[in-house]
Amino acid sequence: MLDLLNHMVLGAADGMDGLIKTGTSILKWAQRLGLIGAAIAFCIGGYYLMLGGDRGRGRSIGWFIGGAVGLVIVMGAYGLASGIDSNIKFGG
DSSP states (O other): OOHHHHHHHHHHHOOOOOOHHHHHHHHHHHHHHHHHHHHHEEEEEHHHHHHHHHHHHHHHHHHHHHHHHHHHHHHHHHHHHHHHHHHHHOOO
């Protein structure tokens, strides 16, 4: 009976490791996508700044701020997740 319980606990720990690895790979993928999205937002903001005419500066500020905030959120998510993973351990 104890052997069966021990096997079930180890199986749950393996499942948690798989879940953590899946979450880490999703965050890395999201970081790449966020970096590309921020680069596109900065390019659009630069386009509005240079060629937007009288209202170009106002339009470009929104793109620049949006790209920067999105980049900070996506890049900070991995640091937050790794900090939580190092401080909280599931199982034995």
